[in-house]
Amino acid sequence: MNTKQKLLMGLFVPYGLLILMAMILFPGNGLLKFPQVAGMAALGFFVLLQKKTTWTHRWFVIGFFVMLAGDIAFVFMKNNLLGIGLYLVSYLFVISALHRKPKFDLLEILAFVGILGIYCIVAIHLLIPNLPAMMLMAAMVFGLVLSLMSWTGLMTPRRRHFTQFPAILFAIGAGSILVSDIAVAYLIFYPGFNGYVLWLELLVRATFMAGWLAFAMALCNINQRQQP
Numbered sequence: 555m556n557t558k559q560k561l562l563m564g565l566f567v568p569y570g571l572l573i574l575m576a577m578i579l580f581p582g583n584g585l586l587k588f589p590q591v592a593g594m595a596a597l598g599f600f601v602l603l604q605k606k607t608t609w610t611h612r613w614f615v616i617g618f619f620v621m622l623a624g625d626i627a628f629v630f631m632k633n634n635l636l637g638i639g640l641y642l643v644s645y646l647f648v649i650s651a652l653h654r655k656p657k658f659d660l661l662e663i664l665a666f667v668g669i670l671g672i673y674c675i676v677a678i679h680l681l682i683p684n685l686p687a688m689m690l691m692a693a694m695v696f697g698l699v700l701s702l703m704s705w706t707g708l709m710t711p712r713r714r715h716f717t718q719f720p721a722i723l724f725a726i727g728a729g730s731i732l733v734s735d736i737a738v739a740y741l742i743f744y745p746g747f748n749g750y751v752l753w754l755e756l757l758v759r760a761t762f763m764a765g766w767l768a769f770a771m772a773l774c775n776i777n778q779r780q781q782p
Contacts, residue, residue, distance in 0.1 A: 595622055601770050621644040
């Protein structure tokens with residue numbers, strides 16, 4: 555772990571823990587929106603200031619700020635549809651950044667089927683019974699892109715385009731965001747969760763922050779075995 559990665563860990567892990575603690579102590583407090591979004595904005599600017607020597611860096615910078623716009627749409631505007639659309643676009647940039655040297659062997663195919671299967675279970679249990687047709691179609695498109703992004707990130711270590719540590723961080727980031735978005739789906743659409751569901755809010759925010767922090771840490775010391 556290099557100096558920049560240690561700096562990120564030293565700053566953002568305590569900051570994230572403070573946010574989670576504040577969510578527990580002051581559940582549903584609207585003022586917590588500001589530090590939540592400010593933390594993600596700071597993370598985005600940290601990534602922006604790194605040397606962008608490869609397309610992986612460049613795509614991720616764009617992805618970070620589109621994600622930030624989606625976070626603002628969710629947290630401040632309460633516009634779920636716009637937020638989902640912006641997250642989808644940000645995931646397309648993440649896929650562009652990480653989709654290197656795919657193997658498409660049996661393990662990768664099974665991994666994609668498994669990830670997509672998880673989302674299909676969520677769709678059958680949650681989305682199909684509770685969404686109108688147009689919203690359901692949009693949710694399925696989002697689920698496909700989310701599955702592709704998660705699969706691409708999780709397969710990064712075995713594709714060996716990046717060196718081991720950043721590749722593992724990319725995988726951690728993609729897996730965390732998958733968990734976060736499934737939790738968001740239940741938070742928004744599950745009729746049994748009315749009002750403020752603290753444990754689910756904590757899960758969403760913790761995995762969301764952890765995922766993008768892992769991406770940012772990977773970009774601080776991204777060494778490629780072969781240039782794109």
